[in-house]
Amino acid sequence: MTEPVSATAHAHPNIALVKYWGKAPRPGNVPASPSLSITLDGLTTTTTVTLTGREDTVYLDDRPVADAKIAACLDNLRRRFDIPPVEVRTRNDFPTAAGLASSASGFAALVTAVDAACALGLSAAVRSDLARQASASAARSIFGGYVVLEEPEWQGRPLLEGGAWPLRVVVAVTSDTAKTTSSSEGMRASAASPFFSGWVDSTRDDFAAARFAVLERDFERLADVAEHSCLKMHGLMMATRPALLYWNPATLACIQRVRALRDQGVPVFFTVDAGPQVKAVCLPEAEAAVATALQEVAGVQRILTAGLGGGARVAGR
Ligand code: DP6
Numbered sequence: 001m002t003e004p005v006s007a008t009a010h011a012h013p014n015i016a017l018v019k020y021w022g023k024a025p026r027p028g029n030v031p032a033s034p035s036l037s038i039t040l041d042g043l044t045t046t047t048t049v050t051l052t053g054r055e056d057t058v059y060l061d062d063r064p065v066a067d068a069k070i071a072a073c074l075d076n077l078r079r080r081f082d083i084p085p086v087e088v089r090t091r092n093d094f095p096t097a098a099g100l101a102s103s104a105s106g107f108a109a110l111v112t113a114v115d116a117a118c119a120l121g122l123s124a125a126v127r128s129d130l131a132r133q134a135s136a137s138a139a140r141s142i143f144g145g146y147v148v149l150e151e152p153e154w155q156g157r158p159l160l161e162g163g164a165w166p167l168r169v170v171v172a173v174t175s176d177t178a179k180t181t182s183s184s185e186g187m188r189a190s191a192a193s194p195f196f197s198g199w200v201d202s203t204r205d206d207f208a209a210a211r212f213a214v215l216e217r218d219f220e221r222l223a224d225v226a227e228h229s230c231l232k233m234h235g236l237m238m239a240t241r242p243a244l245l246y247w248n249p250a251t252l253a254c255i256q257r258v259r260a261l262r263d264q265g266v267p268v269f270f271t272v273d274a275g276p277q278v279k280a281v282c283l284p285e286a287e288a289a290v291a292t293a294l295q296e297v298a299g300v301q302r303i304l305t306a307g308l309g310g311g312a313r314v315a316g317r
Pocket of ligand 1: 015016018019020021029035103104134135136137138183184185187273274
């Protein structure tokens with residue numbers, strides 16, 4: 001009996017420095033505004049796709065799951081390609097669904113593993129387009145380093161290699177509990193906020209400023225625009241009905257600690273996504289001091305550190 005065909009892919013989460021929060025009113029899960037991210041190393045999603053010939057099955061950390069977004073992603077792929085029933089086995093070496101962008105690395109790994117298992121021969125740009133349709137932040141995890149996601153194609157594109165400006169990221173984990181409101185649901189509700197049009201319009205300028213700061217390796221400028229984009233997104237979230245309040249007291253304490261460090265001249269800034277973890281982005285020489293400072297904040301459960309990593313890739317077949 002021959003072994004069933006399978007392929008394994010690895011992908012890393014990415015962290016947006018100019019955030020995506022809101023969708024354009026058209027099909028294809030198209031963002032309402034551009035975003036800019038860094039892809040991490042260290043934190044990894046590993047996904048194996050096996051062509052079984054039976055019905056689709058999905059396992060997350062060896063537990064069978066019925067995940068509507070994964071099913072929709074596979075359906076979408078099948079509208080364009082001939083894909084037999086598959087078994088998907090995926091695991092994250094970091095907390096799932098707690099604001100560490102597991103859906104970004106998850107769909108980047110899934111599309112890459114399906115591409116390899118079915119020998120579709122897709123380009124990174126096409127994989128990014130397909131990953132975006134499942135979860136827009138996943139379009140960025142197809143690529144490594146500094147990545148942009150912008151009109152008109154809305155496929156991720158590499159802006160600068162991570163090695164060209166190797167920032168470090170210190171993640172303060174303040175809760176392992178999965179979030180209660182998914183990003184997709186939250187974004188749908190935020191579109192009705194009176195703040196939404198201001199968010200979309202002003203994000204274009206933030207994006208241009210951040211892109212310039214990255215290309216110039218201008219840390220101060222990037223810090224200013226990234227913190228502004230983060231707080232503006234959370235302002236929109238809080239001004240949504242029902243309100244989206246992803247922070248806990250330790251989240252705010254970490255933000256204040258990072259601001260105090262920066263006031264003292266430490267090259268660090270914070271960002272927070274749709275969850276309670278705080279990501280402190282810093283120059284390499286500041287990493288140890290930032291990690292020590294955040295570890296001491298009441299409510300911080302543990303610290304993870306990461307550098308900038310590569311894009312989604314196939315591990316073996
Ligand atoms: C706060 O990509 O998870 O992390 O496209 O609906 O799946 P969907 O949303 P998703 O949203 C990510 C939101 C964010 C900001 C960002 O990563 O840009």
